[in-house]
Amino acid sequence: MRLFHISHTDLDGYSCQLLTKEFFKTGFFLNANYGLEVKLSIKKVIELIKQLNTNDEILFLITDLNLTYQESKDLDSEIKKLKKDGYQIKLQVLDHHATGQKSAEKFDWYFLDLKRCAAKITYDYLNEEFNGFSKEIDTWINPLINCVNAIDIWLEEEEQNFEFGKVLLSMISRVREINNVLFADLNRELRLFLLKKAATYISLENGNIKLDNDVHLLKKQFLNVDGIDDTIDNLSAKYLVNSLEDLKESLTVFYKEHKGLLTYTLGSISIPANAFLKANSDYGFFIDIGKKGNASFRANGKVDVSLMAQKLANGGGHINASGAKFEDFKETIDYTEVKNYLQEKLKAIE
Helix, strand or coil: CEEEEEECCCHHHHHHHHHHHHHHCCCEEEECCCCHHHHHHHHHHHHHHHCCCCCCEEEEEEECCCCCHHHHHHHHHHHHHHHHCCCEEEEEEEECCHHHHHHHHHCCCEEECCCCCHHHHHHHHHHHHHCCCCHHHHHHHHHHHHHHHHHHCCCCCCHHHHHHHHHHHHHHHCCCCCCCCCCHHHHHHHHHHHHHHHHCCCCCCCHHHHHHHHHHHHHHHHHCCCCCCCCHHHHHHHHHHHHHHCCCCCCEEEECCEEEEEEECCCCCHHHHHHHHHHCCCEEEEEEECCCCEEEEEECCCCCHHHHHHHHHCCEECCCEEEEECCCCCCCCCHHHHHHHHHHHHHHCC
16 A cells, blocks of 8 residues: 655644554655645645556545645545546545534545544554554554643643653654755654654653653764764754755756755754865855745855855855845745746846
8 A cells, every 4th residue: 555644743743654654664754734835745645646556555644734625625626536547545634623624524534533633543543444553563652642642632631641742742843953845754754763762761750851851862863874973963964964965966056157055944054054065075155045035155265155145135244154135035845946046046146
């Protein structure tokens, strides 16, 4: 069975994907917030399904996201078209938000339960529909999901689960070491890694406190690519440079005879940009653009980025470190749009 799983961008949403990843082992995973991200994620999955053989058995799962009634109607129509074309596809939405009531009343594939978090619903769904987890996995994953449930629907009476859940909530919300736009899969892998490691603390005395103390060390464990301890900023920078090696060609922009790397929503680029430029001497500059058009420029002496920032958007700063804001920039979740936008700007100032 081929799995396509869209889930929310919080503890509950990622916990749903921990469950399906442990159960199915492989699949295509996306995370989305509400609005445009949901629509684009569904569109992406539909496009990928259309590339498959009609003999493939497909499970299209959406968890912890309440679809608007219009989104549900549109999705239902797309699935019916796929089935008419011969695709063997099962659509299932597992939701626990009251705002999904209208969709749940209309569509049989939309399951709604206000008394359980989405991860708990997903856990029960896998047990009921697919005979559940092995005993080895269930031993650690069931207690973890109970903690997620306690904090997500605020069961303070379950004091131990609730207190542990509070640490989980904070831990997952503060994963910023790997950019979730350029490296969505790696960002997700870090969160799932942390959740699996957290499960080993549940049975310990004061496990919530011990986990809270160790989150920083667990992140460093994931990010350490060469076995040499360092600060988390330096480990993140090394991890980023390694990750960029496979992507750098698709992230490359050009200014005159110089190659540069363009990232989107990376943030705090001083350390990673310096590390990348040192490791890639054929690149002369590094630019990061934020969702609102704020941009950071870094260089290694080959390009005057203060002049570049000034010409591009009336910005400025130092020769090797400058900033600007693109007033006409439009927020997007599609990196290609950002790259095309900036490359046209760079061509205009050559």
